[in-house]
Amino acid sequence: MTVYLLKGGIVATWTKENQARAFKADVLVEGTTITQVAADIAAPPGAEVIDCTNKWITPGFVDTHRHTWMTIMRANQCDWLLSEYFVKQSWSTQTAVTAAQVRIGEFAGCLEALHSGVTTLLDHFHAANTPEIAEACLAAAKESGARVVWCPARQSPATQVLPHLAFAQEADSARWQLAKLREWGAHGNKLTPDGRVTLGLAYDIGDVGDEKAHQEFIAVARAIPVAAITAHVVKGPRILTYRDRGLLGPDVVLSHCTELDDHQAPDDEMWAALKQSGTAISSTPEDEMGMAHGNPIAFEAVERGVKCSLGVDATSINSGDMFTQMRMALQFYRARQHHKVHVEKLTPPAHNKFVSADAFRLATLGGAEALGLAGLIGTVEVGKLADLLVFDAMSANLAGAADPFRGVVFHASNADIEAVLVDGEFVKRDGRLTKVEWAPVAAELKLRADELRAQFPEDKLEKLWSDYGKLNGDTVDKWVE
Incomplete structure (x- = not known):
């Protein structure tokens, strides 16, 4: 010892x-x-x-919403809107990634997190296109040395973008993903003997699949039980949809929840559903403000006694550290309060309501609470x-x-x-990182990233985005909701 x-x-x-x-x-x-x-x-x-x-x-930082594998696409997507991201990334580039590309993106992404002091991360892995890719991602997470709540997503890759979006592999994807979920969770949620990597589930209920399939996945996940269930919430009223389908609970982390920005009443039904169920929020302010998700609501959650934490989101778009998230969350809240004082001609406060230590809490103990790990870390x-x-x-x-x-x-x-x-x-x-020499990792990451950039150059993606907009107008917005 x-x-x-x-x-x-x-x-x-x-x-x-x-x-x-x-x-x-x-x-x-x-x-x-x-x-x-x-x-x-x-x-x-x-x-x-x-x-x-x-x-x-x-304490180490706890990131409760990170698409770690997307380090393979670093700096490709920083200037995109969320709707643009769906067409150029989720329904196109993401469907073509290989196991080798995902593996090095995941591995490098976990090492980057450790370099930046993120010792625990909830990894929302949403590129589980095949069993081989999923296993490659998991192997990289295990090898990295990070504490990872690994959450493979229940979703299928798009098989067609134009003229209309299609998911022809949905039935097959649901079948093998359920089988793998049972396999990974056959002996509980520990994916490594020491419990440093645990099994979760990423589950975004959308317009694909049927209600029976939705309920079966949640039942299997909770029977294991998985370490956490996570899902995106941007527009809505998705929080109420999740509540009505029985998804909310202390084992759930909902990322963004920016729809709550339009629900400021303290006794609002959505806020009440989160607080009463013990569901946690992961706020990703850098991503939310830049991609038209809506306004960050981290400190509004703190005010209402709803569990809240911070996340980086897509490492292809955002910085991989929690310093940026702490600063942006705190300063955005302050800016909004200052603006309210100015517009409503209120008496200015003597001090800011929330201070640096409050932001620090979101990135440490708040994250541990969101993941149900406050007894162990944070x-x-x-x-x-x-x-x-x-x-x-x-x-x-x-x-x-x-x-x-x-x-x-x-x-x-x-x-x-x-x-x-x-x-x-x-x-x-x-x-310096100790688990592995960084230079060979960097060399492979660059090699695989260049492969993807060659396959999906910017002009090709821009044409896809333009053609999609001409044929479908603003219907992409429904995928943001």
Whole structure:
């Protein structure tokens, strides 16, 4: 059993008493677990003592909505609208990806997450076109060293885009995906012996398939039981649709939920359904504001006592770190409140209602709560799994910062993360990934990404988008709802 003593650092964490605390302490990690958090801990025999003077020790970040495999398409899609994304990506490029492309996208994406301090991620894997592709994605997640709630999606690839959208493989896809779900979950939701990778289910109820099939998948998933069920919610009233089909519950994470922006009443039926059922929200503010999903509602959820967390979403479009998401969520809420004060001529507040520590909570303990893992991760406390970050507080970004919460949320980047531990194992140390040499991964990622770009050049995708619009008008909007 490996034993590490993180000595002399500043611990910044939320606590089981729901308080934000920053204090000087040593952290003892024995095996996978934090066993002591106190001042001047004596090093046990055989322990490696790690000098954390001028370092901040925090819990790892928890990302509750990430399409990790899409790292293979990085920077291809940053300027697209959501409707454009459906035509150019979901119904075209995504249907043609290979197992090799998905594998390296997933592997590189998980490593990127670890490099940026994301120790746990809910991976909404929505390119399970074949069993081979699904298994390649899962193998990459296992190999990466990240803590992954792996959620293969119940959906089939589009078989035709023009002149009209078609899903001719739906029956076959439903058949093999249900069989694989049963196979993966035959012995519970652990997909690795240590439980670092667990099985979930991504399930977007749409206009494809029938009600019997919908109910069967949910029943099988909950009988396992899967670690989490996740689904997209943008426009609606999809939250009520999910409620009426029995999908809501404490095992469910709904991404975006931007339809709630139009439902501001505290006792609104949709907000009430989420709170009463214990369903969690994953807000992805960078993606939501850029792609016309609607407005982020993270802090509105906090105000109403609805479980909420943060996510990156598609790594082909957005930054892969949680720093961006924390900043955008907090500043968007503040901007909206300031605008309301101005427009309604209200008395200006003396202070901002939500502060940096609140955003930090969304990215750590909030994510753990959303995934039902708050008893295991999300804070730096005795008995928790050792999913930890060590920040260099003397870096160019942080040397002038005294408060770790403000420093992490507003000034830090992944360059400031000196070390990352998952399950007490170093997956990044001295600023470098430890599980694998990055250069060969980068070379393969570039090779496979170039393959896809050659197969789907921008002019080809733009013509598809233009032709689809001419034939179908704005009917693509129904797929956003």
